[in-house]
Amino acid sequence: MKPLFICTDLDRTLIPNGHEAESPMAREIFRHLSTLPEVSIAYVTGRSFPLTIEAISRFELPQPDCIVCDVGTRIFVRQQGLFLEDEKWSNILAKCWPFETPLELDQKLRDTSCTALTPLTLQEPEKQSRFKLSYYFQIGENSNQLVSGVKQTLDMLSFEATVVGSIDEVKRRGLLDILPIAASKLRAVEHLISKLGHSHEQTIFSGDSGNDLDVMISHLPSVLVANASTSVKEEAHRLSHSRNLGQSLYVATGGYLGMNGNYSAGIIEGVAHFFPDYNAYLLETCNEQN
Numbered sequence: 001m002k003p004l005f006i007c008t009d010l011d012r013t014l015i016p017n018g019h020e021a022e023s024p025m026a027r028e029i030f031r032h033l034s035t036l037p038e039v040s041i042a043y044v045t046g047r048s049f050p051l052t053i054e055a056i057s058r059f060e061l062p063q064p065d066c067i068v069c070d071v072g073t074r075i076f077v078r079q080q081g082l083f084l085e086d087e088k089w090s091n092i093l094a095k096c097w098p099f100e101t102p103l104e105l106d107q108k109l110r111d112t113s114c115t116a117l118t119p120l121t122l123q124e125p126e127k128q129s130r131f132k133l134s135y136y137f138q139i140g141e142n143s144n145q146l147v148s149g150v151k152q153t154l155d156m157l158s159f160e161a162t163v164v165g166s167i168d169e170v171k172r173r174g175l176l177d178i179l180p181i182a183a184s185k186l187r188a189v190e191h192l193i194s195k196l197g198h199s200h201e202q203t204i205f206s207g208d209s210g211n212d213l214d215v216m217i218s219h220l221p222s223v224l225v226a227n228a229s230t231s232v233k234e235e236a237h238r239l240s241h242s243r244n245l246g247q248s249l250y251v252a253t254g255g256y257l258g259m260n261g262n263y264s265a266g267i268i269e270g271v272a273h274f275f276p277d278y279n280a281y282l283l284e285t286c287n288e289q290n
């Protein structure tokens with residue numbers, strides 16, 4: 001089997017914390033896969049670094065080789081058992097983010113008195129980070145309209161930034177993040193691929209929601225887990241096809257190895273789809289579990 005770099009979102013992708021059921025064997029098969037010398041793992045999440053570490057222990061997830069947290073704004077690589085922050089990435093982001101704290105940007109946005117900000121409320125202090133300003137919005141609001149309203153307000157301030165909208169289906173609330181223009185999940189994953197010497201062709205990304213879309217619709221092989229919402233599936237499909245990149249997106253449907261395609265079963269189904277040389281190993285591991 002060729003080397004494989006698995007980059008996966010956590011909440012409702014690897015972590016089964018949604019409404020749908022998890023196939024009983026799925027996380028165990030993923031854990032086996034992660035122990036192969038050919039396989040490297042990165043967790044790519046909106047969580048902060050401490051909340052990522054907490055999730056690894058609470059959900060008994062394999063120790064990853066890398067953690068990309070705060071929606072692509074911080075990168076950690078494990079060396080001799082310790083996670084060390086990639087300072088080069090922080091330096092790249094600092095060049096396009098002139099704020100000491102994200103609340104400085106919030107104040108500037110509020111000073112414009114733009115109505116685009118009215119539906120937004122600040123997330124808790126522990127969910128803000130050096131390069132990420134995060135808001136909640138109510139689930140009835142149109143996420144795309146909110147994102148474009150915030151972008152227009154940023155334009156008025158002559159400040160360029162990445163704005164990402166996402167829905168937390170379980171907590172029934174919208175999430176909107178403002179990040180440095182150089183940051184996104186996709187850019188962070190590309191930085192890691194080049195830093196670690198992996199290839200794009202031997203990388204797979206898995207996710208479930210709006211803040212995974214930029215990777216889903218890119219040239220990187222990507223799998224949308226079966227428990228993703230219909231609207232995210234439709235948007236990923238539409239955008240990847242409009243860019244002629246439909247071949248690099250796979251939507252898990254369930255059925256592979258008798259599993260349902262939700263969460264880690266979807267990741268495994270995606271690995272089998274893009275990397276058939278892993279099929280025999282996955283089948284054998286599944287049989288051992290039975």
Ligand SMILES: [Mg+2]
Nearest residue numbers: 009011012208
């Ligand atoms: Mg998620």
